[in-house]
Amino acid sequence: MNKTMHTGGWLRANKGFLMFLLLFGVFRTAVADWNPIPSASMRPNLLEGDVVFVNRLAFNVKVPLTDIVLQHTGEPQRGDIVTFSSPRDGTRLIKRIVALPGDTVEMRDERLIINGREARYERQDTVGDSMAAAGQLQAQRLSERSTASPARQIQLLPQVPARRSFAPVTVPAGQYMMLGDNRDNSADSRYFGFVPRALLIGKAERILVSADILDHWQPRLQRFGMKLQ
Template identity: 60%
Template structure:
């Protein structure tokens, strides 16, 4: 055993360092669902900066030091407060904000989001089905991003108003009518934030051909 450890110590050090980096510094997260379409697709693999907001004790939610503050518009990986599932959504409301939805329109602190003229697309569903969808730019509280509405899908289009409590955050999916988010499981405590998603590492068309989507490799997440 001693000889084996000696002969393989370089590899063991590499494994330890690799594991530590993934647990404490940087991570990647495969995307299984379409809740962040059209910005993040099923089959994308996102890079996650675990040090964006906190330095945490590996394998725990214990913060050793705060390194930054989450900002509206950040795309964040976090653990669901409902069942512990790892999720990725967009942060739309900060502690102290008042957030509401009225007929799919987002309001933050009483300010209604401004929407660009929508573009109609055909959105894929399971079992090869498709549904009409509308893509638009959503601008509110100093941030703008692309989002999608699916009028024929049953969804919670009205919510709140809700005042976000201290050290908690309100998240929505960019695919607004096809996302399990804070409308359903509530606000997310800061301790459950994993990190900020910033780029796509890789991508494959898992809904159809399983071929790589090379044009998405390395894209910044906005």
């Protein structure tokens, strides 16, 4: 009896804090979220140690903690950076949408072709980069401009084996093709297939904070608040 009264008293005394935790949880699972970048698959635009703001209402309203879509709120576009659950194992991933439902897409020697139109590429720079399985590498950075989407930077690693070409495929209704910007070091739709709309979590809109995980977590202040393109 005393234990029950004690518990009830604690709940009453802390109901405001508990309500805050509940609302905060709903906010993160239904409205907005942040996503730490754990891998190199989106270099050079996203770096390990970046934390990005994710708008969960950009495309869908979902039942919290589920993939049940209640309402569509916007249409994903080519070039959007999005978070989603992997159709292979449910892991949360972050990639770029390169093709929409109904698009016919192929890749020839790293060059994207969407609906018969080849993306335009401009060589920008060669930089040193590292990859756990291959050590220090030379990365080629290029500007890529594809059908109806703005130019973005991508990165190629010519020294490593990668899936650089695939035959034309048509994206099914309600699904999307995802690629990492670090094309030769990204597990994406070339490996796990198209992503159904119900698995989209939200649109990554900007970098909240960033720290260099290889340099004692030193803040990268120039990246704070950076809008994603």
